[in-house]
Amino acid sequence: MFRTLFPVLVAATLIALPGCQHQRSSEAEKLARRAFVSDMQQALKLGIATADTGPQIGVVMLKVELDSSSAPVSCKASRAPLRYENQLPAELIRTDFKSLASVVEAQCWNTIYPVVPQALREDNGTAQIRAPLLVVLPASAQAPGTARRRSNAQREFFWQQLFGNLPVDSIGRASxxxxxxxxxxVQGCLVQIYPHPLRPDDFRLDGKLQARLNSRCMTLDLANLPGFKAEDDGLAKGYSEMEYAPWKVGVR
Structure with missing residues (x-):
């Protein structure tokens, strides 16, 4: 059974709060549920807001299924009911829905989710969540020349070049x-891995992974890095950060 989330406007996205409440939930279960809702809000918000995409404006109903380890096994975007569509100001011109749905589904697969509390799981340990998303990523924010779009494009570049199809068996962040x-x-490169705040227990300090990432980084041709530019001293220095998890790597 899908848990329908009631929408709450949060910057670029409108995401949901679990609507199903167990009548005899303990106070601890209620606190766990509220924490999960808040964390999932932030996860979805960040995922959509950091998409390397052009302008995207519209409303989508996202259905997410998480397995027993809180990894996505299904992400489907469809048109949202009119009551959610009407919450997006009429003066905002909607972009192509198929393009928007494709971006939302792609980011859904790439999102790291908090651990689903037991009270929201099905008998087999899975969880099904339905969330209406109000996406407002206007041209002014998504133009290729903006710092925000450049940062997102650079993150995608490093993700493809460093992780690519490199298998990982833990969850974390890399800088x-x-x-x-x-x-x-490249004259110097340092890649560090550390726990993800939503899944600290699933992090593993993997020396071999870190060594492979640093080795790959040293062989990169950064002339193709979006926004690459050397300073007056002839050097280009920079920083990027990304998240990794087993389901984010390779072909689904």
Whole structure:
């Protein structure tokens, strides 16, 4: 059974709160449910807001199924009921729905979710959540030349180049510090991995993974990095950060 989430406007996205409440829920279960709702709000909000995409404006009903380890096994976006559509100001011109739905589904698969509390799970340990999303990513924010779009594009570049199809068996974050010459040849690179705040218990300090990431980074051609530019001293220095999880790597 899907848990329908009531929408709450949060910056770029409108996401949901669990509507099903067990009559005999303990106070601890209620607190766990509220914490999950808040964390999932932030996870979905960040996922949509950091998408490397052009303008996206519209309303989507997202259905997410999480397995017993709180990993996504299904992400489906469809048109939202009119009551949610009407919450988006009429003066905002909607973009192509198929494009919007595609972006939402892609980000759904790439999102790291909090651990689902037992009270929201089905008997087999899975959880099904239905969330209406109000997405407002206007052209002014998504233009290629903006700092926000450039940061998102750089994150995607490093993700593809460093993680690509590199298998991982834990959940975490990775930060990349780099220095390159004016031609884009990397002269120094440091990749660090650390726990994800939503899934700290699923992090593993993997020395081999970190070594592989650093090795890959040193071989990059950063001339193709979006927004790449050397300073007056002839060097380009920068930083990027990304999240990783087993379901984010490889082909689904």
């Amino acid at each position: 990349v510090y780099y220095q390159a010459n004016a031609q884009g040849k």
